[in-house]
Amino acid sequence: MARVVILGAGVSGHTAALHLRRLLGREHTITVVSPNSQWNWIPSNIWVGVGVMPREKVVFPLAPVYRRQHIEFIQARATAIHPDGDAERDQGFVEVEYTTPARDGEVELVTYDYLINATGPKLRFEATPGLGPDGGNTVSVCTDSHAAHAAEVLAACIDRMRRGERQVLVVGMGHGTCTCEGAAFEYVFNVDHELREAGVRDKAQLIYLTNEAQLGDFGVDGMTFRQQGFTQTSRMWAESLFTERDVHSILGAHVTEVEPGLIHYETLDGNTWTQPFDFAMLLPPFGGAGLRVVGKDGADLGDQFLNPGGFMKVDGDYTPKPYEQWRAEDWPHTYEVPGHPDIFAVGIAFAPPHPISRPRKSPSGTVIAPSPPRTGMPSGVMGKTVAMTIADRIQGKQAPAHAAAMSGLGAACVASAGTGMLTGSAASMTMFPVVPDYQRYPDSGGRDLKGTHGEIGLAGHWMKLMLHHLFLYKAKARPGWSLIPE
Numbered sequence: 001m002a003r004v005v006i007l008g009a010g011v012s013g014h015t016a017a018l019h020l021r022r023l024l025g026r027e028h029t030i031t032v033v034s035p036n037s038q039w040n041w042i043p044s045n046i047w048v049g050v051g052v053m054p055r056e057k058v059v060f061p062l063a064p065v066y067r068r069q070h071i072e073f074i075q076a077r078a079t080a081i082h083p084d085g086d087a088e089r090d091q092g093f094v095e096v097e098y099t100t101p102a103r104d105g106e107v108e109l110v111t112y113d114y115l116i117n118a119t120g121p122k123l124r125f126e127a128t129p130g131l132g133p134d135g136g137n138t139v140s141v142c143t144d145s146h147a148a149h150a151a152e153v154l155a156a157c158i159d160r161m162r163r164g165e166r167q168v169l170v171v172g173m174g175h176g177t178c179t180c181e182g183a184a185f186e187y188v189f190n191v192d193h194e195l196r197e198a199g200v201r202d203k204a205q206l207i208y209l210t211n212e213a214q215l216g217d218f219g220v221d222g223m224t225f226r227q228q229g230f231t232q233t234s235r236m237w238a239e240s241l242f243t244e245r246d247v248h249s250i251l252g253a254h255v256t257e258v259e260p261g262l263i264h265y266e267t268l269d270g271n272t273w274t275q276p277f278d279f280a281m282l283l284p285p286f287g288g289a290g291l292r293v294v295g296k297d298g299a300d301l302g303d304q305f306l307n308p309g310g311f312m313k314v315d316g317d318y319t320p321k322p323y324e325q326w327r328a329e330d331w332p333h334t335y336e337v338p339g340h341p342d343i344f345a346v347g348i349a350f351a352p353p354h355p356i357s358r359p360r361k362s363p364s365g366t367v368i369a370p371s372p373p374r375t376g377m378p379s380g381v382m383g384k385t386v387a388m389t390i391a392d393r394i395q396g397k398q399a400p401a402h403a404a405a406m407s408g409l410g411a412a413c414v415a416s417a418g419t420g421m422l423t424g425s426a427a428s429m430t431m432f433p434v435v436p437d438y439q440r441y442p443d444s445g446g447r448d449l450k451g452t453h454g455e456i457g458l459a460g461h462w463m464k465l466m467l468h469h470l471f472l473y474k475a476k477a478r479p480g481w482s483l484i485p486e
Contacts, residue, residue, distance in 0.1 A: 176254030
């Protein structure tokens with residue numbers, strides 16, 4: 001009998017758990033460790049954050065799903081990995097700290113034969129003084145509770161506009177190294193949509209503040225695609241959308257502090273600025289979940305297993321070299337930790353080997369460039385891929401590890417405003433591959449034009465609605481769930 005332990009129940013971890021249970025017999029144990037009792041379909045937090053969808057529609061309890069699937073669930077926070085055991089144990093184990101009211105703070109040691117680190121990110125609001133909804137001066141849509149709070153603050157802002165007050169609304173990135181620019185991009189246009197629906201758009205100045213050096217970068221160095229027979233860039237596409245919707249942009253910005261009603265920031269040219277606001281939704285930078293890695297003798301192995309941000313190093317090429325010398329093949333393929341064929345890291349938990357967007361610094365040395373995104377579709381594919389590798393090894397199959405390099409994976413992003421069947425609209429983008437391969441596709445920005453597209457309209461909005469329902473159905477492991485692609 002083998003025991004597989006999965007740290008985290010987000011897109012990657014939950015997907016891995018369901019596929020492992022599908023692939024392995026009941027004599028093998030699948031255990032999920034997560035501090036959260038509910039699963040959250042994060043892409044729809046955007047709709048919660050503007051008040052058009054209740055938070056109950058984007059979450060569901062994990063325990064009943066795992067009970068039906070015969071998956072062990074431990075509601076706890078993983079704090080340390082002991083990959084080689086300790087003086088008393090020869091088997092790898094994880095230290096976990098319970099987060100349930102009955103056992104809050106209680107520590108348990110969970111042994112494993114195979115371990116998947118899918119812990120996701122730590123939301124590092126503390127990286128920028130005054131950032132965030134908990135003791136800070138901005139709102140967030142990173143969690144369902146954050147999004148529900150953002151909707152309340154936005155509604156109050158709209159009420160003030162209805163009374164004739166002009167308001168300044170700022171949406172974007174709260175630090176120079178943030179990722180998930182697509183989420184901020186989607187939220188700003190949802191805010192625009194709701195302001196128009198409320199009849200107060202003329203009372204609002206709407207600003208998009210981002211660490212991108214140009215619009216349409218999205219943390220992936222932008223895209224080139226064909227639309228209606230013409231070749232254009234995501235920069236041109238985004239700029240036209242911003243102009244059409246009268247959304248102003250502040251580019252190449254690193255927020256240094258947020259005071260009540262004031263955002264202080266530095267730009268790539270070295271200048272410092274202050275932007276007044278009445279409403280601000282600024283995303284935080286991500287960090288690793290804070291796991292320690294401990295050797296058999298008690299030594300700290302963090303430098304060996306983790307990068308400076310706390311993300312786990314896997315089978316990528318982490319050799320320091322200039323951006324221009326990186327290649328698509330340097331990205332991880334199997335997500336196996338070198339020297340430890342029993343440990344994997346997927347989704348946001350794995351360490352990217354290099355930036356996708358071009359690294360940039362201000363004259364003072366401040367890094368102002370998007371970090372690589374590792375969410376959504378690629379995270380789900382990674383979870384399934386690692387599950388298949390582990391199942392093969394447990395079943396004794398002499399097969400190579402399954403691969404799912406982001407340099408060979410496509411992704412779709414649908415930025416949809418509104419939730420009605422007839423009134424919404426969306427900016428839809430697909431790209432292949434996520435990590436550009438400039439050697440293979442030198443004339444199209446490192447991507448295959450056959451798999452890279454951009455479109456605006458109602459069809460993309462229908463797609464977003466369909467994905468919302470499909471992925472919640474899949475995550476609940478309803479009949480036929482495995483037929484729905486990641």
